[in-house]
Amino acid sequence: MTRKALLTELGPVEIETAEPHTTFIANGIRHPLSVLQRWTAAELAEIGVFDIHEQSAPTDHRVVGRSLEMVENLVVETLELEPIPLAELKAEKLAALRNRRWVAEAGGVTVGGVTVASDEKGQGKIAGAIQLFEKDPTLEAIDWEAQPGAWITINAATAIATGIAVGRHVQACFTQARALNAEIDAAENAEQLASINIEEGWPTTAA
Template sequence: MTNDWSEYQAWVALGNTPAPAHTLAELIDAALKALADRRWRAETGGVSVNGSPVATDDRSQAKLVGACLAATLDASYSIQWKIADRGFVTLDRDQIIAIAQAVRTHVQGCFDREAALAEEIQAAPDEQALATIDIEGGWPSWA
């Protein structure tokens, strides 16, 4: 059995130094990166509009913007829209706008949550305070 402390002292005597611990700034940066990833997962996790699941990934958001713009410009506009795994449905102008608004509300809610948590993270005075910030809870859900 070896003596770890003696080995450590011998290692230091050879001119070695332990790697510095992460600074608070590095820990905050890592927490902000994790937070951005968590927001993205919430944002793209989908919503439910009138009981139908609606995708909220970037591509779906862009298509909804186009459909909403067309519906805004043409009161008689309707489209065939694929609702997640349930196939195609015909949506009229009002339904398109309602879905787009629900998705926009969901996405903005995710960014609002990220902003609030980012403020908490950046204000953390030490590692202990930073560790108490829960980035998993409080996200908009599509229930």
């Protein structure tokens, strides 16, 4: 629901709609908040209620204050802004980069037409399978749950090939993350930082 303001003698005041507020008073009459959605704009205007025309802050600034004023029968919100320090913007982008790397890393790897898990648990399991084949030369094959509910049988060669594919996929994700990390560190201002796209360039799952 669009934020609403009540016009008072002191100017427009935003109507509180969050809990525990259930009513508001206009012209000495208490109204339920439901009228803000049920009544038309003209009906609300008759009791002094108007939509707030919101403003948005640029990504390199934060809001430190808000004010409302009536301008030509419109309630307009004015924002008081302050620039966010470049170091703080970089920290936020680096945190987003780490999360994006993890999403790419855990996306799975397709080996021989079968997609296998590549998250930390999947990496540990394939490493354990390879180690098992190495320690028990008599072992010919094992049952393997490539993905939840997707079962296959693999031999030592397949286990090793899968392990290599997973390892290369993970390394490629770290290589991409390192390159983007360097770009973020090198950004000299907020504009350069904002231009760095952390969503592209990640490895595909095919191997």
